Amino acid sequence: MNDTPPDSLIPYDEIVQEALRAVVGRVLGQVVAGGGVLPGNHHFYVTFKTGAPGVSVPPELRARFPDEMTIVLQNKFWDLVVTDDSFGVGLSFNQMPAKLHVPFSAITAFVDPAVDFGLQFQAMGADEHEDEHDPDNDGSERDDAPRITPAEDGSNVVSVDFGKKK
Template sequence: MTDDTPDSLIPYDEIVQEALRAVVGRVLGQVSTMGGSLPGNHHFYITFKTQAPGVDIPQHLRARFPDEMTIVLQNKFWDLKVAEDHFSVGLTFNQIPAILVVPFAAITAFVDPAVDFGLQFQASVEDMDPEPHEDAENDSAGASIITEDGSNVVTVDFGRKK
């Protein structure tokens, strides 16, 4: 964009972000209707802001991941439930079971490495600088979500003027 481009009065970036987060909800919804098992080699890395409104995770996880955390849905998860604006899932962290509730608005990345698909979102929580973090060490944890190899990662950023 050039400096001559006017500011939009239509919040396109917010509309697109919301639509792409709905993709995550639809995918998780399909998995939940299949009894919570993933087909084939599919597995998901889901990164979210731990301080975002509506996020409900155990205090020990919030202390360990004060800004952002990545969970892996692969082999050992249970009770995946999907609502219009959030999902909940059971995972084990260091052999301690936990139920996590994550609003779709808190998600910053969704990756399915089995098919080289990924979505990255602008943070919904204002004034939070992302910090490097370790992946959550649940029983199905694996690689990180760095995809600089030309995979199908969609990043939406309309370069809002400030």
């Protein structure tokens, strides 16, 4: 008897990741709708893969952060634009203005420390498709049960971990 559940033909992990990334888009969209001003003490840390498809950062920033970087949206940012699948923003790095464009699929973390809220994501990109469903796999190498784990410090950071093929 086989106790291993079969691989799903429905990409639940991708659907959940996409839905959680939509939260980031909605929050940033509310900032745009509010005139580009963050309400109250809210501020955001957004971590993303600098080499992900569609990411646009100045070459000197890409050289400093070849894999991943975190930006802070708090006091000094401008031209925040949000679309269905990305956002763009102007920020200053060492007193040098820069425009960034970040697809939501490149985001690996979003945190609002003012209210102890955060989300962590699996990076999506060209190399992420290696984990797609393999019809020849009997499921014995994959743990398909998602694990939702609250942060150990009692904060509202949520990490959704879907089993990866080993």
